Amino acid sequence: MAAIHKLIQFTQRAKFIKKCYVNEIGNLRSFCTMVQQPQKAQNLTRIGLIGAATGIVVGGGYAYYKISEARKNVSLEGKQAEMVLLKHKPPLTPSRKIVYPVDTTGLKLTLFQYQTCPFCCKVRVFLDYYGISYDVVEVDPVLRKEIGWSSYKKVPILLTRVEEEYRPLNDSTMIISLLASYLRDSSYKIEELAEYYPSVGIHDDKGKFKYEIINKYFFGILLSFPLAFSEERYWRKWADETFVHMLSPNVYRTLDESYRTFNWFSEVGKWDEYFPLWERLLIVNVGAMAMWLIGKRLKKRHRLKDDVRQSLYDEANNWLRAIRVRGTTFMGGSKPDLSDLAMYGILKSIEGCDAFQDLLNHTKISVWYDAVKEQVDAHSGSANFVTPVTSYLIKRTVKRSVSLEVTVN
Ligand SMILES: N[C@@H](CCC(=O)N[C@@H](CS)C(=O)NCC(=O)O)C(=O)O
Numbered sequence: 001m002a003a004i005h006k007l008i009q010f011t012q013r014a015k016f017i018k019k020c021y022v023n024e025i026g027n028l029r030s031f032c033t034m035v036q037q038p039q040k041a042q043n044l045t046r047i048g049l050i051g052a053a054t055g056i057v058v059g060g061g062y063a064y065y066k067i068s069e070a071r072k073n074v075s076l077e078g079k080q081a082e083m084v085l086l087k088h089k090p091p092l093t094p095s096r097k098i099v100y101p102v103d104t105t106g107l108k109l110t111l112f113q114y115q116t117c118p119f120c121c122k123v124r125v126f127l128d129y130y131g132i133s134y135d136v137v138e139v140d141p142v143l144r145k146e147i148g149w150s151s152y153k154k155v156p157i158l159l160t161r162v163e164e165e166y167r168p169l170n171d172s173t174m175i176i177s178l179l180a181s182y183l184r185d186s187s188y189k190i191e192e193l194a195e196y197y198p199s200v201g202i203h204d205d206k207g208k209f210k211y212e213i214i215n216k217y218f219f220g221i222l223l224s225f226p227l228a229f230s231e232e233r234y235w236r237k238w239a240d241e242t243f244v245h246m247l248s249p250n251v252y253r254t255l256d257e258s259y260r261t262f263n264w265f266s267e268v269g270k271w272d273e274y275f276p277l278w279e280r281l282l283i284v285n286v287g288a289m290a291m292w293l294i295g296k297r298l299k300k301r302h303r304l305k306d307d308v309r310q311s312l313y314d315e316a317n318n319w320l321r322a323i324r325v326r327g328t329t330f331m332g333g334s335k336p337d338l339s340d341l342a343m344y345g346i347l348k349s350i351e352g353c354d355a356f357q358d359l360l361n362h363t364k365i366s367v368w369y370d371a372v373k374e375q376v377d378a379h380s381g382s383a384n385f386v387t388p389v390t391s392y393l394i395k396r397t398v399k400r401s402v403s404l405e406v407t408v409n
Pocket of ligand 1: 118154171172
């Protein structure tokens with residue numbers, strides 16, 4: 001009897017221990033307290049502890065990442081980014097090929113772009129004006145998988161074939177300056193010219209680390225002999241750093257306008273041809289919503305007026321006033337220069353938006369705009385290409401005239 005009683009006592013104790021320290025799936029519970037808590041309170045404590053531990057791990061990890069990034073960036077300050085050379089072309093079928101019979105440059109170019117990105121439009125306008133053929137790869141602006149091969153994650157990227165390899169050129173202004181240099185003297189190779197535009201790590205005035213391309217507003221002979229001031233350079237910079245910031249707050253001004261803008265992007269970018277339906281719907285809906293929100297931030301950042309249209313008109317009028325002072329059709333005189341082409345490219349990127357129509361109705365920009373359009377569509381710059389032979393002859397003439405001057409003096 002005593003043995004049976006002992007057995008019962010033992011079984012009860014064992015049940016109690018099991019209840020206290022072993023959970024439903026048989027794992028031992030922690031021994032933090034001997035006082036049995038109600039199940040709900042235990043769950044809450046556990047969730048709290050897990051949350052706190054996760055917070056510490058994630059927060060610590062993020063802080064560690066930030067500190068090591070900052071350290072890495074300090075060590076990259078002033079250092080030149082390595083120039084990339086690809087052994088093979090990324091295996092992508094071009095969305096379309098632009099072929100100009102007037103092209104005698106021999107260049108093999110592929111432009112990775114968004115059809116309505118102002119910086120991409122600048123590059124396309126330059127190529128069209130000079131009648132240089134190129135392939136286009138349309139990039140999905142949300143997923144950007146077409147530029148997955150590149151560590152530079154913006155467009156435009158111009159892939160140039162050099163011998164048997166491929167050199168990607170990043171940044172619209174640098175691409176244009178480099179090609180303009182090539183057009184003036186093709187005895188230099190593209191890869192040689194690229195050396196004049198090194199990408200150097202810097203911290204900007206807000207302490208943010210970024211790569212800055214040196215010399216990007218210089219081209220041709222100015223690369224070796226920079227002059228103190230050039231109006232063309234001034235206006236190209238103004239177009240990139242001032243005028244372009246008028247666009248987003250204007251074309252994404254309201255949610256409705258933002259949707260209309262994205263639908264126009266989809267139309268001219270032929271997104272229904274290049275992307276599956278789900279991807280196009282994703283780009284339009286996510287893009288329109290996100291850009292409407294971002295547009296508001298950009299309005300503040302770039303200090304646009306409450307009526308953002310007025311800021312757009314004001315800057316366009318600044319541009320027109322400068323041309324009027326010159327008394328010429330274009331900023332470049334009787335022919336467009338690189339600042340005309342840049343401004344035209346930037347404006348072309350919003351041609352189908354309400355903001356563009358409003359701009360035409362409230363300023364006199366259409367006269368200049370149509371005049372540049374005529375020149376670009378006629379590839380008027382194509383006659384300016386200096387072949388290696390001509391370049392050699394020019395160099396010889398310059399050398400001889402310099403030595404004549406020396407003799408005379
Ligand atoms: N400075 C660069 C700016 C290029 C740029 O900001 N491109 C935008 C598109 S308009 C971009 O790719 N942004 C990154 C993104 O879309 O995720 C240039 O002139 O090419």
